[in-house]
Amino acid sequence: MLDQASPTKADLERDVISMLASGDQPMTLEQVRERLGRTVMATTVMAVLNRLLEQGLARCEWVGRSCLYTAAPDRAELAAGRIRAVLDAGGDRRAVLTRFVAMLPPDAERVLIDLLRQGHPELADGR
Known part of the structure; x- marks a missing residue:
């Protein structure tokens, strides 16, 4: 998505929420991480997803031991x-x-x- 070597938190949040909003189905943390198309630690992706959940911009539905993330309504x-x-x-x-x-x-x-x-x-x- 981004070409910069070190994206900011805001860049990651924007990319992740855009990805969730344009996705046709819920995604796991690992799917989000893979689709970012760059090396981002799982803990960083988790922190971004948690911030989006806290802001009400994303939703999490637990299926077994995995959380499936989707974009929340605007x-x-x-x-x-x-x-x-x-x-x-x-x-x-x-x-x-x-x-x-x-x-x-x-x-x-x-x-x-x-x-x-x-x-x-x-x-x-x-x-």
């Missing part, structure tokens, strides 16, 4: 999932959404209104 999808989890946790959805919208800066509120109108054209006339 940050927007993760944030949307957290919002959905709060709404699904119970309570008064209308109150939560009302307070959420009230906290939005005007530009974000306009984006939300535009998105709702795109998905619900009947809102365009104020209904």
Whole structure:
């Protein structure tokens, strides 16, 4: 992937997450290491994978004694999932959404209104 002799941690993270995102199936640590196409110690690859897991950019599914790594959804999808989890946790959805919208800066509120109108054209006339 990279031609430099000594890639930085950021280079390795970028390469690994790109590899996981473009992969058609989960990969083991050793598969990730092999696909990097350079000599990188397994402990270094493990450290990179652990950082990606901590950042929520990768996922690990244990199969037997091996962890299979995949790219996690992007940050927007993760944030949307957290919002959905709060709404699904119970309570008064209308109150939560009302307070959420009230906290939005005007530009974000306009984006939300535009998105709702795109998905619900009947809102365009104020209904």
